[in-house]
Amino acid sequence: MLALVTDPGSSSGVTLREVPDPLPRPDEALVELRAVSLNRGEVRRLASQPAGIVPGWDVAGVVVEQAQDASGPSSGARVVGLVARGAWAQLAAVPTSTLATLPTPVSFAAASTLPVAGLTAYRALSLGGLLLGKRVLVTGAAGGVGRFAIQLAKGAGAHVTAVIGSPERSQGLTDLGADEIVVDFASEGLPFDLLLESVGGRSLAAALARVAPAGTIVSFGNSSGEPTEFDVSSFYRHGAGARLYAFLVFDDLRHAGSGTHDLELLAGLVAEGALDPQISLETHWHEPEEAFRALIERRVLGKAVLRVD
Ligand SMILES: NC(=O)c1ccc[n+]([C@@H]2O[C@H](COP(=O)([O-])OP(=O)(O)OC[C@H]3O[C@@H](n4cnc5c(N)ncnc54)[C@H](OP(=O)(O)O)[C@@H]3O)[C@@H](O)[C@H]2O)c1
Incomplete structure (x- = not known):
């Protein structure tokens, strides 16, 4: 598959290249990506990562292989999910504990903003x-x-x-x-x-x-x-x-045991028109550099999203 891979020698910090497909664990579904959103944390730490890593936390796409333990959405489902790394790729292995099915009106771009940014806002407010x-x-x-x-x-x-x-x-x-x-x-x-x-x-x-x-x-x-x-x-x-x-969103979700319910809730609010992901920059993942720069330079009002195809 193709993926954006950390590359300290490139101006953007990543290079698009072929890497092996991910091998899902029994509790992970294989998801074909359609959109990822960018987060300040993952863009900022590109420079400090070793070469050859596929970054990325936010996943929006379609399940191509259901998890072997039969948990989570089945093949063909439109989903949103969170991974510790590996979302900037054509395929990602996503734990079903952080995967949710998308209501039809929610676009992949909108969905991709929900895992890190949406869950952080929601769970921090819950405190x-x-x-x-x-x-x-x-x-x-x-x-x-x-x-x-x-x-x-x-x-x-x-x-x-x-x-x-x-x-x-x-x-x-x-x-x-x-x-x-x-x-x-x-x-x-x-x-x-x-x-x-x-x-x-x-x-x-x-x-x-x-x-x-x-x-x-x-x-x-x-x-x-x-x-x-x-x-x-x-x-x-x-x-x-x-x-x-x-507060650390990954740690918080680990303690909670699952992020599925909250992702469903947020996606439901977006579907009803009660929550707007505020996407102000959308571009193709083959050209991420300007989106990275705009985010770090505080020029994005809300979320930046990369389309993946
Ligand atoms: N702990 C966690 O689990 C977790 C989860 C998500 C995010 N985060 C962190 O939370 C922060 C917000 O995330 P985000 O995705 O919302 O980032 P974002 O979209 O880039 O927004 C960050 C906002 O912070 C302000 N800001 C940025 N640099 C600043 C500076 N040098 N001085 C003052 N204000 C500055 C900017 O305000 P103006 O627009 O007004 O310039 C910007 O709108 C980031 O630091 C991110 O790494 C942590």
Whole structure:
């Protein structure tokens, strides 16, 4: 099969070439890819990976071989799924515990945005419990996870504050459900019950200063790459009982035992028109370089998707 393979010598960090087909384990289905979405984490780490690896986490395509243990969707099913690596390829072996059948109206491109970005937003918000009437803040709000988080939090009845890096990145956020858009997230101001924090550095410091008593900060990224200095006494005085929760989507799903139900739920919301994956860049997987660059340079509003055929 063809795959995008890590290649430190190429300008994009990957080369399209022939590699052996994956060999599914008994609990894995073989899926023929139709679309993958790009995530900041997998693009950023291309440079640090050894040569010859097939990256990629998000899978959308068609089952060509059902799992040998007969779990999961059967051959011919349109599916969405998550893998630890290997999605940037014509074929991927996908554990049926992270595979879900797609409703007909959901395109492969839309589906491909759901595993990492959609599940991260959904499961991070779930850590805040019942969100009705709660004050929720989302950093990195213009990005892939952020745009899902705004919609899901608003749909659950929260008051949503979206934090962005510059005013021009605010495009579409009010329509998605942001009640307030903030460019400079400062340490002073009203507290929040739940903060989804992925920028790190001073943004995480501000989150630690603004969390309400017994509130939750879910830390799942460090897009800024900066270290965080914060006022410890302000954190425990103003946020008594608050917690800082370290979230990793793969680890979270391993503990949960399955991601199938949540993928079905997200795909169902997309099918109903209640959740928009916010794809603003779509291109063919033979030419991924500009999509990689746009994502890292913060020029993508929402998700970038590669069509695979
Ligand atoms: N722990 C996990 O399991 C998990 C899962 C998914 C994602 N993540 C991480 O979560 C973060 C968000 O993921 P994503 O897919 O939504 O990424 P994304 O689409 O690239 O969005 C990232 C957002 O963060 C902001 N940002 C980027 N670099 C920044 C910087 N240097 N300083 C300040 N803000 C910056 C940008 O804001 P503006 O648009 O306003 O410039 C951008 O919209 C990433 O760091 C990713 O690696 C972690």
